[in-house]
Amino acid sequence: MKKVHIILLVLIAGAIAVLVSFLKASTTYDSIDSAKAKAGKYVHVIARLDRSQPIEYDALKDPNYLSFTAIDSLGKTVKVVYRNAKPENLESSEHLVLKGDYENDHFECKEIMMKCPSKYKDDMNAAEKNIRETTQTEPIENQTAEKRIN
């Protein structure tokens, strides 16, 4: 066997070991209930902001404390605590990827990823909203004139 082959085998074995350890270190996507069942385990929860509940954030009181309620597609809710500044587009987000673990009575969130209409690229929702807003202030005369023509 050539030296190169030996080194190649060692490197590939190392690469496989790394990928396996990566798979082990990887986490799971969970619902709110299963995250509660795995309290203390780091998970990704895909949920939405529950807009019927208040968002608690006061930068003057503590800029590193945000709390809100999340609701998942099964309709389960959980209080979320995120010890960081409130992401500005939280209210307008479509869905949230919450990374963290369930502790005692709340989901302790280490990182929030927001999937917003329009956050980065071509999403048309914000654009349509923009059109609706800019066309809302249409003068009344125009509409009546339109009706007369028809």
Added chain:
Amino acid sequence: MGYIGEHLLPGQLGHFFIVLSLVSSAVAAFAYFKSANAVSEQNALSWKKLGRYAFFTDVFSVIAIFILLFYIIHSHYFEYKYAWQHTSLSLEVRYMLASFWEGQEGSFLLWTFWHCVLGLVLIKRSKEWEAPVLSVLSFVQFCLATMIAGLYIFGWKLGSNPFILLRDSGVLDNAPALHMNLDITQPLKPDYLSFITDGNDLNPLLQNYWMVIHPPALFLGFASTVVPFAFAVAGLWKNKFSEWTKPALPWALFSAAALGTGIMMGAAWAYESLTFGGYWAWDPVENASLVPWLVMIAGIHCLLIYRHSGHSLRVTHLFLILSFSLVLYSTFLTRSGILGDTSVHAFTDMGMNWQLIGFMAVCILPALLLFAARYKQIPSIQKEENATSREFWMFIGSLVLFLSAMLIIGKTSLPAFVKIAPPEDPEFAYNRIQVLVAVVVALLTAITHYMKYKQTSRSFFWKKIWLPTLISVVISSLILLFGNINYYKYGYGFLGSIWLAIACSVYSIIANGAYFIDKLRKSSKLSGGTLAHVGFAMMLLGILISSSKKEVLSYNTSGIAINFGDASKEESGENLTLVKDVRTDMGKYWVTYEGSEKNPKKPLWYYNVKFENKSGKEKFVLQPNAFINYKGNEGLMANPASEHYWDHDIYTYITSLPDPTKNRDTAQFVNKTLKPGDTTFYSKGYFILEKVMTRDSIPTKEGIDPNGRASLAIIKVHSQNNSTYTAQPLLVNRGGALYAVPDTVVSQNLIFAINSVQGDKVNMGVKEPNTILDYLTLKAYRFPFINILWLGVIVMVIGIIMSMVKHIRRMNREAVAGK
């Protein structure tokens, strides 16, 4: 039915040129294919002629499409969806190119445009390789043209057309005001366009000069990987396994330089103006561009091994094919939306996934099948490389780079195919492996230039290398001893790896630098390769030091903002709130938010934040900015600001601003429950509840009331101009009836009134007539030695280009000599 005010001609021309480019690239691919396979010389020549004309037509069409689309954007023709979606009337002309490539269609156009440029150079220079190489290139051009075709074939949508009209795009379907009778089932009004007064604009995060220059650089890099790919395929196809390596080498070097520049420009952009908190986050988008580059570098080294020793030809083919394949795979990953939940970049699924998969399949599979079919015929040397030879260690280095690339792309892709989520700390999952790759690669680049091809004698090697080794040991010891590199977050194992990697990077810089100088002195030759290695090692060193010594400055540990309520008893966070004109303690600095200015044209605000070093020696104002509630994007979109020093950067950005609706009426008493020691901000400073006391026998108008009791709060008010005041509001209890006796600090326009007292807790109203509390919340970091990274990039790119120029000159000389 006609609509008023539309400009349809540019769009119709655009459609025409898109079809023309589609047809002409197909013709070019076919004609060049026939030419490459032609038996007779004359046949080959006439097919080649046709191929050239077709390719020129393609180039002309692409340029025409480019100009037409830019014309539409520049003229604000909002009847076109692309112009409406990506620009607005207030958009500065300098960002119009940015909005051109903000959309997927525009970026595909940019890619195809670079292919045109590269194709023209290839036609001029590549002689007998023109036909097969241009055949491959034209085929890829054809695939790219389908991406912007916007044709429907048997109900399948092929590509997304940039010239589509707004009224055909579906955006207006839900806007009743634009339809007849305000009914969305009715057709649009003839004058609908008069209601579309402005476009949706370029995303504010992308209104930035980086967005103008980064995509062209990156797409030039992506586009250039097709040339070595095409040469490798051409070599396999024509059974000329060796000859193609010579003309392909400068192209591969060019590709490495262009792609490297593009990637690092993206990193610089992320660092300078996006709020990702750094230049690299192992995000799928970043990984997707890094991996083809790593494989290209591995391919270049194998190519050099082959040119000098005859080894590694097979793997050279493979790597150069894979580099382009990985560009296509990255395109698929980043444009299909399948990684949507794992990235900060919101990818959008354009409904083109099958087309993207098809694009990959028709380019990668034939190339790999051809490689497999010809594998046995590719010459290879049976005798193995000597372990003291340069090629042996170069090959090991290439292998390590390649495997590291495979690991990165594997980790990036796994969440798309297996139902798992990324690990808790995704950056560390990459860093702990890649730091070892850095150690090996830095070490190999340090020593390999001191070896000779075929074999190296021990005395030769040691004679040359002992001095650089000694210097490196001294310098890296000094860095490690006095550099305070103590990044314990992930334990000693990782810290040890970082130390080792730093030492190896220093070794590589010095060894390559010494070699470069030695060569320059002895034979006055510029060794581009060694210079590129110096740059690469500097990049490694910059990355290692800046990320392991990155400091959060805005830790909310000291000062006044800490003891508000229960929540902040937890570990302190990275955000700090600054009230206007209140000097706040932030680590080594005093920081003051001094006020804001508005951009006259858009809802863009600039915030002046003054930093004063506590030592008094350093003072500067940073101006981070933010878009607020911009065009349907609710909330704030922040851009950071940084103060650059030669050895570190201070970097800050806004994370939160007050909600104006909450602040509207400040003439009301705001009630707070406070304990002694609690601190609260007001508009011109802050106050501390010092103590709460109870008094008997209080004086009243009628004389001393022995049965009366009063609670007294003593409040120290600290104003922004460093004056202190004391306020003493009372709550009097006379026979069960409570009377609040407010106290006013007149100069501060501040009124205190106690509502109730329970133990040492006071519920108190605070009123500030006619003032609004202005504040912001920010994060601040210190990045040390980041400039080594940027300088390293520049040195590396210069080195690669020097090497490229050297190879082109040599080829030209040989061509002249050959004649």
